[in-house]
Amino acid sequence: MTENEKTALILLGCPQVPVQTSMALYLVHGLKEHGIQPVIAGTTAARKLMEVADPDRYYLGEMTDLDDMIDEITGKQRDFDLCFVFIHNDSGVAYAGTMAYISKARVYALIFGEHAQDLAGEIEFPCEVVAAKAVHNPMPLKRRLDEVMQWAVSKR
Amino acid sequence: MGCLEAMKPEIILSQSSFKEAREYIKKNVREYHEVEPGYRIFDVHIIGVPPLYIGVEGEHLIFPYTKPCHGTFVVKVPGGEEIGRLRAGKK
Numbered sequence: 001m002t003e004n005e006k007t008a009l010i011l012l013g014c015p016q017v018p019v020q021t022s023m024a025l026y027l028v029h030g031l032k033e034h035g036i037q038p039v040i041a042g043t044t045a046a047r048k049l050m051e052v053a054d055p056d057r058y059y060l061g062e063m064t065d066l067d068d069m070i071d072e073i074t075g076k077q078r079d080f081d082l083c084f085v086f087i088h089n090d091s092g093v094a095y096a097g098t099m100a101y102i103s104k105a106r107v108y109a110l111i112f113g114e115h116a117q118d119l120a121g122e123i124e125f126p127c128e129v130v131a132a133k134a135v136h137n138p139m140p141l142k143r144r145l146d147e148v149m150q151w152a153v154s155k156r
Numbered sequence: 157m158g159c160l161e162a163m164k165p166e167i168i169l170s171q172s173s174f175k176e177a178r179e180y181i182k183k184n185v186r187e188y189h190e191v192e193p194g195y196r197i198f199d200v201h202i203i204g205v206p207p208l209y210i211g212v213e214g215e216h217l218i219f220p221y222t223k224p225c226h227g228t229f230v231v232k233v234p235g236g237e238e239i240g241r242l243r244a245g246k247k
Contacts, residue, residue, distance in 0.1 A: 013224035013225070014224045014225035016225065043224050066224065067199075070194050071196070074194040074196070074201075089225075089227065090174065090227055091174075091222050091224050091225070091226075091227055091228065093174075093205075094173075094174040094203045094204040094205070094222050094228065095203055095222075095224070097174075097193065097203075097204055097205035098193040098194055098201075098203050098204065098205075100205075101193040101206065102192075102193055102194045124205060125205050
């Protein structure tokens with residue numbers, strides 16, 4: 001990574017909702033296309049799903065444990081330009097709120113699942129909300145993400 | 157620094173939201189201290205949107221423990237040296 005290369009953190013919580021893994025891979029692809037280096041932090045299961053889906057690491061780069069990453073950011077050892085948090089439950093909202101507080105990154109709350117709109121109403125901290133009712137079919141969330149990705153990369 | 161799950165915490169509230177956990181501690185624990193998101197206690201972080209509280213009850217700590225798949229739990233464990241650190245307001 002060059003010194004001036006922009007970075008993005010992708011935070012993956014519980015992978016219970018099917019669209020998370022494919023949308024995360026799609027986001028990694030989109031960021032790399034724009035010259036932004038993505039780093040994934042997630043639960044063990046969320047990371048294993050990513051590793052199995054991309055065995056040759058065509059898309060995936062650095063991946064790390066969720067708590068280890070929070071340690072590094074709160075310890076001021078590292079930070080990112082952008083932070084995308086995948087959210088489909090209250091814990092996801094809590095993690096996004098934590099990132100908005102501890103990181104200097106521009107935070108994007110990617111909200112999906114059956115209760116996406118209700119969860120979007122729970123967001124009471126500074127971030128960009130990208131919400132779509134997507135459970136099995138990623139297309140509603142992909143369309144919303146495509147809309148914001150254009151200006152996310154231009155504002156970085 | 158101990159491992160929370162190995163300490164077999166007493167579960168006071170299970171699978172709640174972080175806001176419900178906050179309200180529980182505020183209403184039910186006489187001594188509580190506000191901490192920043194990401195505050196590390198034992199081997200876990202306090203996750204959520206401010207204000208976030210950790211309570212002290214005798215020799216025990218009562219705090220919200222957020223698991224990505226199962227929501228937020230309010231747990232009670234022996235506090236040990238963490239009580240002093242909390243009262244001192246150290247990060």
